Amino acid sequence: MIGQDWRGQPLQTTPRYLCTTEGQNPNQIIDRRNKDAFEIERPSTIADAVTALKGEDAQALGGGQTLIPTLKQRLAAPEVLVSLGAIGEMKGVCVGDDGAVCIGGATTHATVAQKAAAHYPALAHMASHIGDPAVRNRGTIGGSLANNDPSACYPAGVLASGATVMTDRRAIAADDYFQGMFTTALDEGEIITEVRFPVPQTANYQKFVQPASRFALVGVFVAKYPDGVRVAVTGASENGVFRWSEAEAALAADFSVDAIAELHVPADDMISDLHGSAAYRAHLVNVMTGRAISAMS
Amino acid sequence: MAVGEYSRSDDMHTLHTTSQNPHVIRLLMGAFVLGIPEHKLRVVAPEVGGGFGTKNIHYAEEAFWTFAAKAVNRPVKWTSTRSEAFMSDAHGRDHVTKIELAMDADNNFTAIRTETYANMGAYLSTFAPSVPTWLHGTLMAGNYKTPLIYVNVKAVFTNTVPVDAYRGAGRPEATFQLERVIDMAARERGGDPIALRRQNYVTEFPYATPVAVEYDTGDYHATMDKLEEIADIAGFAARRAASEAKGMLRGLGINSYIEACGIAPSNLVGQLGARAGLYDAATVRVNATGSISVMVGAHSHGQGHETSFPQVISEMIGIPEDQIDIVHGDTSKVPFGMGTYGSRSLAVCGSAMVRAAEKVINKAKKIAAHLLEASDADIELKDGQFTVAGTDKSVAWGDVTLAAYVPHNYPLEDIEPGLEETAFYDPANFTYPAGAYACEVEVDPETGKVTIERFSAADDFGNVINPMIVSGQVHGGIAQGIGQALLENCAYDDEGQLISASYMDYAMPRADDLPFYSVDHSCQTPCTHNPLGVKGCGEAGAIGSPPSVVNAVIDALQSGGKNVAHIDMPLTPARVWDAMNG
Numbered sequence: 001m002i003g004q005d006w007r008g009q010p011l012q013t014t015p016r017y018l019c020t021t022e023g024q025n026p027n028q029i030i031d032r033r034n035k036d037a038f039e040i041e042r043p044s045t046i047a048d049a050v051t052a053l054k055g056e057d058a059q060a061l062g063g064g065q066t067l068i069p070t071l072k073q074r075l076a077a078p079e080v081l082v083s084l085g086a087i088g089e090m091k092g093v094c095v096g097d098d099g100a101v102c103i104g105g106a107t108t109h110a111t112v113a114q115k116a117a118a119h120y121p122a123l124a125h126m127a128s129h130i131g132d133p134a135v136r137n138r139g140t141i142g143g144s145l146a147n148n149d150p151s152a153c154y155p156a157g158v159l160a161s162g163a164t165v166m167t168d169r170r171a172i173a174a175d176d177y178f179q180g181m182f183t184t185a186l187d188e189g190e191i192i193t194e195v196r197f198p199v200p201q202t203a204n205y206q207k208f209v210q211p212a213s214r215f216a217l218v219g220v221f222v223a224k225y226p227d228g229v230r231v232a233v234t235g236a237s238e239n240g241v242f243r244w245s246e247a248e249a250a251l252a253a254d255f256s257v258d259a260i261a262e263l264h265v266p267a268d269d270m271i272s273d274l275h276g277s278a279a280y281r282a283h284l285v286n287v288m289t290g291r292a293i294s295a296m297s
Numbered sequence: 298m299a300v301g302e303y304s305r306s307d308d309m310h311t312l313h314t315t316s317q318n319p320h321v322i323r324l325l326m327g328a329f330v331l332g333i334p335e336h337k338l339r340v341v342a343p344e345v346g347g348g349f350g351t352k353n354i355h356y357a358e359e360a361f362w363t364f365a366a367k368a369v370n371r372p373v374k375w376t377s378t379r380s381e382a383f384m385s386d387a388h389g390r391d392h393v394t395k396i397e398l399a400m401d402a403d404n405n406f407t408a409i410r411t412e413t414y415a416n417m418g419a420y421l422s423t424f425a426p427s428v429p430t431w432l433h434g435t436l437m438a439g440n441y442k443t444p445l446i447y448v449n450v451k452a453v454f455t456n457t458v459p460v461d462a463y464r465g466a467g468r469p470e471a472t473f474q475l476e477r478v479i480d481m482a483a484r485e486r487g488g489d490p491i492a493l494r495r496q497n498y499v500t501e502f503p504y505a506t507p508v509a510v511e512y513d514t515g516d517y518h519a520t521m522d523k524l525e526e527i528a529d530i531a532g533f534a535a536r537r538a539a540s541e542a543k544g545m546l547r548g549l550g551i552n553s554y555i556e557a558c559g560i561a562p563s564n565l566v567g568q569l570g571a572r573a574g575l576y577d578a579a580t581v582r583v584n585a586t587g588s589i590s591v592m593v594g595a596h597s598h599g600q601g602h603e604t605s606f607p608q609v610i611s612e613m614i615g616i617p618e619d620q621i622d623i624v625h626g627d628t629s630k631v632p633f634g635m636g637t638y639g640s641r642s643l644a645v646c647g648s649a650m651v652r653a654a655e656k657v658i659n660k661a662k663k664i665a666a667h668l669l670e671a672s673d674a675d676i677e678l679k680d681g682q683f684t685v686a687g688t689d690k691s692v693a694w695g696d697v698t699l700a701a702y703v704p705h706n707y708p709l710e711d712i713e714p715g716l717e718e719t720a721f722y723d724p725a726n727f728t729y730p731a732g733a734y735a736c737e738v739e740v741d742p743e744t745g746k747v748t749i750e751r752f753s754a755a756d757d758f759g760n761v762i763n764p765m766i767v768s769g770q771v772h773g774g775i776a777q778g779i780g781q782a783l784l785e786n787c788a789y790d791d792e793g794q795l796i797s798a799s800y801m802d803y804a805m806p807r808a809d810d811l812p813f814y815s816v817d818h819s820c821q822t823p824c825t826h827n828p829l830g831v832k833g834c835g836e837a838g839a840i841g842s843p844p845s846v847v848n849a850v851i852d853a854l855q856s857g858g859k860n861v862a863h864i865d866m867p868l869t870p871a872r873v874w875d876a877m878n879g
Contacts, residue, residue, distance in 0.1 A: 211783075211784055211804040211869060211870070212784075212797075212800060212802050212803055213801040217870075274796055274797065276870070276871035280871045280874055283874070284744060287744055
């Protein structure tokens, strides 16, 4: 039998969704219906998730804000999706004994915006401006960091805060975590369980949005700590999020807009596309850094 | 989206499609593509979520799925993905134009010369050559009495997606170049852009332009007067000072526009090279109990025909609007109409409906005269009652319609039973909506980002049937015009790859990109040649708004000491910054 009609009767001819390759045995049928099928698992503990991700061609699923569109465009076809959304121990915001704000890897942007506001207002404000309400209610901090989109907001917040990315197997310092556009220190099957943010004295994030996607065309997160200032830039560089160390040094000496007014980021590694040239992005890094400092003064 | 169906029992093909123009799709697909006789082909385009010209076009997929349904002998449904739509739906605009304006020493316009390269894309879409030619060249006079106008349009094939009609179709392009060059002229002569326009306005009608059309009526000073009031031009200086105080550049952009709508007089567009008739048709079917179904050739995809068309019939007969239904979008139900585009529905199809309703009323009066034992000429229809003039003898609309279908006491020797009439209406001329628009922007000198602070539109649409629908049309049109001016761009890379094939890169205007609008359509010079005196309002916002936005940005940059004469749309932050720092 090569198929059934809607009444369950055997078909006499090959149905249209079952295609044979020309010149081959017509009985060798490719069922196009199942071409993109995948299994989904919803573990409820980190340990179960780690086990599930050891399966062949398994892929972790956070809020799905990047992965689901990728699947819909048939740009990825994992065998198994391991949803991290049912793992209670990976959700929520709390303050650790050392004062750090700890955010579970499966915590949505909307939750961070609400629950972190009292502890780390600049970070919460940043989370409250990611995407739109639908994105913020699905997207997670762990998903954003694992993807490391060069235009995402969270990488700037994490890098500027000198945060620590906690996984199922180790702790990774932010300075070691981001390794270029869509590239991180994560190993295959490694899960971000939590991110720990040392709370700065003061901080601010300025995002200049790309007009279509409203991702950051350039986003600058400035955080001032007792031992120095950290400036992280997203959206601008071909190498993903980066620290603007020249500005950090200048601001450590003189925390004012004037201190960076004459500084310029080299345009060499900047992204150049439909929405702005490398020179424009380099210029915006300076402008947005200045605005962040103004907002903090 | 398209669904093809085929019925073997009667050899009937049916296509359900998201179209503005079901009869024309049937004609093109049946006669020219698939060779299916029209009586064996039905095209259904029911409630469609907006058309904007892009759905006026016959797409290959429509023919393919109609064909496929017969080939597989079962219904076939196809839905494009968003990226497929970006790569296969016709794009809009895409002209490269050089325009020159000549003025005498007293700032009177003496001549206009243009040279345009109009991109057709890789192959011709349905109406593509109409757009830069008779929809564009004929509008190059604008609102002005320029005696000499030379328009040279070269349509060119490229490797892009085909380019075809998009809200305004040719007229936004004409308005943009003219209103930009006038603004440059005003700046060069150190004059007031409003005064320069006023000085050159056409003021006497009818006015035969040097570019083939004759404006029947209008009052451009009236709309500019209204604009100066609603845009509070007088208060601009104070608003600019306030913007400058916070480090922003503020600009004011003004323009006039005129459009040729109510498309179109068939013989005129035939002379200009179009290969279609552009009349429309309506059937007014009165039911026995007096309710009415009006079958219209116009297609409603957001225009609210279901509301405004019954208003007209209700007023003519005097029965409630809820007794009147509009039927559209199905070639098996409605007379051969030419669909909806070019701000034509009420001006052309509405006129056909009025003509058909007049025929119905004339016949009903004869029936009423018989029932009242009076002469036809003495019968008056008011508030749903037929009355013998000067008497209290009357008979209700419903009694007359019942008599038409139950013809017992009925003049069968003189008139047929039943009460249903069809009219085809071919307009004598285009209609010429016109107006004046003002846009105020703030430009961030550090980033180049443009924010629209105020937008005002004073339009003359002739008579207005439903003011709320008209305001809604203007609002939507302005949103599209602002989208074109600031955001939207079908962009290709050096290899010809479309790089704006998703909403990640194609910037649609969103609510927070737009200001609250101030719109007015109280200036009304009724169209002189259609029975409703209406001109059409669907495209005005999209035609009138882009030049005022760009004029405003240039004004802002000039006020900040930036020597920028022009920036090509869309005025993205990057382009504005590049221009400031170029």
